[in-house]
Amino acid sequence: MLLERLKASTAHAPTGLTLTRAWHGSFCRATLCNPTAAAITVPEVVLFDIAHGLPGSTPLYAEAFQMLSQLAGTLEMPTDVGLYPDRAHYKIPEPDGLRTGYGMLTLAPEYQERVLLGFTSCQRFIGRLSFDATRLRLSLDTENKTLAPGEHWELEEFLAISGTDREALFDKLTRSIAKHHPQLTHTPVPTGWCSWYCFGPEVTDKNIYDNLEWAAKNLPSLRYIQIDDGYQPHMGDWLNTGEAFGGSVQTVLKAIAQKGFEPALWVAPFIAEERSQLFSEHSDWFIKDETGAPLPSNKIGFGGWRRGPWYCLDGTNPAVQKHLEALFRTLNRDWGVTYFKLDANYWGAIHGGHHFDKNATRIEAYRRGMEAILRGAGKNSIILGCNHPIWPSLGLIHGSRSSNDIDRSWDSFTKTGRENLYRGWQNGRFWWNDPDCILLTGSQPENEFVFHATLLYATGGMLLSGDDLTQLSPERLAMLKKMLPATGVCARFADENFTVGELKLRGKTRWALFNWSDAPVSHTITLAKPAHLTDVWSDEDLGMHGGSYTVELPGRSARLIEAR
CATH class of the missing domain: 3.20.20.70 (Aldolase class I)
Incomplete structure (x- = not known):
């Protein structure tokens, strides 16, 4: 329904200019022209401004302009992921006072297909995706640049798709971006090793x-x-x-x-x-x-x-x-x-x-x-x-930090952990994600260190130790060795709860299971065929299992289980 509303909407060009939108399947290419005899200053180009028709309770995820922020929550109650929002910390203006993501936005309405909206290029202008409980406004920040008489701008390409498979939508977006x-x-x-932490x-x-x-x-x-x-x-x-x-x-x-x-x-x-x-x-x-x-x-x-x-x-x-x-x-x-x-x-x-x-x-x-x-x-x-x-x-970097700085605390392990997993879809598709350093020294209890190590392993991204290595215990060294070499494969999750992630590796499958809360929980993994299961961190032999396997997780803990 949302995609049909976008395609049926009317284009509104800035005064004196003409805006042409052409749909080619899921892609929209737009051109802005100045047919007048005078130069015209263009603060922005609004590609779409519609009533989205979705419930205000629709969950969302959007990228931010800079890496220290992301958006989550719902259309009527968006939340910041990260401590340094674009609008507050960096004071980047938001169009019409609407909460704004940059580059891409996903929406997951109940009983409907997921929707992914994204700009597949960023050569000259940044694409903005602004919203509230009833409205969706997609625009390009043209920064008050001047469009000369008879001149035209080919604007950044836009993609609108829907489907039931979260990862398949990201695959389509990242393949489309790779063309540009x-x-x-x-x-x-x-x-490697980093001195900062x-x-x-x-x-x-x-x-x-x-x-x-x-x-x-x-x-x-x-x-x-x-x-x-x-x-x-x-x-x-x-x-x-x-x-x-x-x-x-x-x-x-x-x-x-x-x-x-x-x-x-x-x-x-x-x-x-x-x-x-x-x-x-x-x-x-x-x-x-x-x-x-x-x-x-x-x-x-x-x-x-x-x-x-x-x-x-x-x-x-x-x-x-x-x-x-x-x-x-x-x-x-x-x-x-x-x-x-x-x-x-x-x-x-x-x-x-x-x-x-x-x-x-x-x-x-x-x-x-x-x-x-x-x-x-x-x-x-x-x-x-x-x-x-x-x-x-x-297209300009080999690796991308995907979270705020880590520190030795449960609060940091979970907050940066969510930031990293929200961006897990980028790993290996845009660049290697850098989930920041693995920290294995400090006063945290064993379960929290295991959670932290499992989460960084699940990102499949770069792996740098942030400890004074001379203070690393034999037990922590053994854990660090098990994390190497980095797999390059991020765990795939069904949704943004990030509780059960599957890593398909060469010759084996591993599951990363997380309990983000203080209370015990149970998680179940589904086995396509009978397999021999092992706990990666403890080396415990879990035996042969078929169909499914249920894991009891104490509060603030994780397991990494391998099936062969």
Whole structure:
């Protein structure tokens, strides 16, 4: 019914312009034309604005503009997944005051087929999906760009489909997106160690050497050894070493390579603090405010989590593109870095600024900057996007952080866990998801660690340890070894309750079963044929079973069961 309403609706173009929509099966391609003799400023293009006709209680899921947020809940009572919503934390305006997702939206009305609405490209404009209990408004943010007399814009392609199989709908969406944004591939799925969750910004060269030695002796399959935020003297000066680090970053990276590991480095390429050498010497490279001065990010949104407010490099400026390409070429060719954890990427697509190229959108600014980074980093590197704009990053990164930062608590294990599983459909289809680090040291009870490990295993994504490896117990080391190598296969769930997920692996099937509550629950797995079952973590032999197998789960726990 909803799809028929969309196709039957009337197009309304901005004043003076003509909007043509053409449906080709499930795809809609739209063109905006200026037939007048005057240039016209276009704040947005509304493709559809209809009464959706669905119950307000209809469950939904939508992507956000940036990775630290998603939408869930229902049409009448949407909820934020993640702590940093677009509208509140980043202050991105929402059309007509409607709650807004970006890129895609799914709806699961009771007794009807699921509906998936999505934009299959994000070359120039970001697609917005806005809604309330009665209304659905689909638009493109055209950022007040000017359409010249006789000019036309080919707008981003739109897809509307329905069906009973959640995963099949995602398959159709991701295959359609791949035609416009081919996936950057990298095999195998990256694994490694990250310094942030044990040492934070106070990391020293000794911390890295100690963990490097441990990994070389005990777990050489942790391929990448990553120095995170803290080595640099200022945000923006990525080729300099801060005094607190205690030694030369280049020397440490060289030692990592000499031990047979791949050197990895945290870089926030689009930002700089005011005290940095980059900002002092090249303030003209940054996105401007309405007066022509560099725009401090706290003027229109979040100013940055440390050493703010940050200023944002303008990816439309050819000098910035040359800078980014040269920076990453140096880091790759001269410093030997083959894994780049790019953070604060959102600021490369910040709203409300003025660019060197007056005709370029913030999406184009970000994509041009990222293309320069890819040229510099070379074909032997892996690019991980963190705190990045999701749809604008399509085709530009090998890995995508899929949740907020993890910490050692049940609250974090569950909150980041849901964020990761909501995005599980992206893993292997767009990029490798990065569910953030596995943490196996701390004071949590065993059941919570098992829950956390099972959830990260179920994502099938990248796997990096975030512990001081020298403090890892033999029991925790045994658990970490069982998680390697990363499978690349995300568990498939019937719905967004995320209780029973099936992983079809080579020669075996595994089920990840979760109890998110404090009270005991029972979950049942269905067996297509008789199979021998084993508990992966405990190695307990569960015997032969046929038809189904029911598992009793205490509160705050999970099981990983294998069938052969």
